[in-house]
Amino acid sequence: MTTRRPAVLAIDGGNSKADVALLAADGTVLGAVRGPTISHQAVPLPEATSRLRMLIDQVRIAAGAEASAPRISVACLAGADYPEDLRLLRGMFREAANGGDVLILNDTFAALRGGASRPWGIALICGQGINGAAVAVDGRRVRFAGVGDIAGDWGGGASVGMAGLAAAVRGRDGRGPRTALERTIPAAVGLRRPDAMTHAYYAGHLDEERVRDLAPVVFATAADGDAVARSIVDRLADELIVMAAALARRTSLVRRDPEVVLAGGVFKTNEPGFHARLRAGVTAAIPAARIVRLGSPPVLGAALLGLDALAPSGAAPARVADRARADLDAWSATARVEMPS
Template sequence: MADLVAGVDGGNSKTDLVLADTEGRLLAWVRGEGTRPHREGMVVTAERLADLMRRALDEAGRPADPVAVGAYFLANVDVPEAEQAALRLLSGLDVAERVIVRNDTLAILRAGAPAGWGVAVVSGAGINAVGVHPHGGAARFLSLGDITGDWGGGMSVARAGLGAAVRAGDGRGPATVLRDVLPTWFGLPTVEAVALAVSTGEIAVAELHGLAPLVFAAAEGGDTVAREIVERLGDEIVTMVTALLRRLDLLDTPTPVVLGGGTLQNGQVLLHDHIRVRLAGQAPLAEPRVLDVQPVAGAVAEALAEAGASEAAQRRIRSAIAVRPSPVRDEPGARPANEARS
């Protein structure tokens, strides 16, 4: 019987795959591009994920060995039809003997709520949330971006920061240090030059995500405009959490609320404080906690559970993921010095 399992956390901007054995030993941890089937198609996404699995097996020195269970928790797989399409394609590519496909929010919940229920928010490049009732019912959002009323994550923060900086220069908005700090990310003289470069395609829209840490830093430094943007993100997170608690009839039940993803797991004190204050007012029994391990730990936990691994194996892999630095992606146009801040 195959003794390998794989857990995959696919976000908008990056995908982590951890390969382990059923004793909980970490064998490989590789990182690839984001999971964007809504833009690139599910076929391309599945093939890229299969390539990532091959990379992990090669790194572990076991390129020909079968994988018993592959648990894929993927961003932008938001409806049952998308889950089924990903499951069918990944199964056809033989990534594992048994393939599980879920939305990436459930990896956050699996990693941060030991009982398996509660609310989880993922705020990375984008934003989403899910709620699971202790009796098994679930609630989620359609999460298709602007057309379904979504705002949040690093990309929304970055775009709002750039827009606010332009408005500060043309008289439509208040002064902000963002006018000075944002262009430095791209080595350009002004935010107007950045906006023009995006409009002509010289700068890809996805690269704007790198501005988010600068907005957070400006907010922590006291800039009023940046602070309002960060607080807006906190408000959106609280709105999502309370909506899920209401839909699941959990407002009167002490409920774990797990906060994960790049913009929530990087020590953003202002954001965390704002969320806790607002949540205390709207859902006082909610129990917010910032995930203390990479979300991929939740995916690996699911794979190990499906493979029948012991609790000791679960603890062992979680500890290994917690202490090992995440792999750094090496892609054209990447700016590694700021990777950990986004």
């Protein structure tokens, strides 16, 4: 069992799970654990705090570092949106981490740092929802609120799925153009007509989450040549392009060569038209941009942010970053969510 002193406690906390890792200063992962969500928006704060403490205890035991505090703790969290969130979370994490500096950021920044080869760049997040973040060369951080319609957000799997159902209903009842979605959307839930879906939803027999999971059906229907489905997919690509362009302007990256990190389940689609439109639009707005996919667990981003903070240059050396990436990729390949004991 190793007794090397941990340098970084890295935490990525989403709405469904949390990853916690301890790393040495050379990037070696001393221990890592995956547990249930610690989001204060998903579970009551006392429960979130209790889960966090237990996960940190578990990872310290795994690392053989039960009594040793890290030099810095970095937590990238869903729900770290506004100053009041950050104040609440900073206190919660400072107590649980048992010493050292604490940095709390929105989880979009973990995706950015985990996918980029440098501390600066742009991230586009497209899972169930949509968001974006960027870090300027001088370290300034910007992002969107990412809290839904009230903040002008449209996009992500949920928006695409709901738009697909709406288009199917409107095509069927005459308010919109006819579309193959009238057939493919209800078929995905074992029904024959769009109006049967709305009836099932109204009666409580069809869960809203099932409707929000229909994005792959919309992408597949677009790939088969349906114009209405294509318009939905194009709208999503265009929204992501607008986000990337806005982030680049706000961080003075338009004339530089930023990596644009794509993170989230929607980007796993193989629909070629979506990716072609997105790539063309991003490079039109940011000519030297390089689009990359996030292939590592987001907790890597939290780890690299901590290692960056400890580096005299402000950026973890490549060999340190590469070791952290390799270790966390290997761990994540077999990690499962476990309730703390």
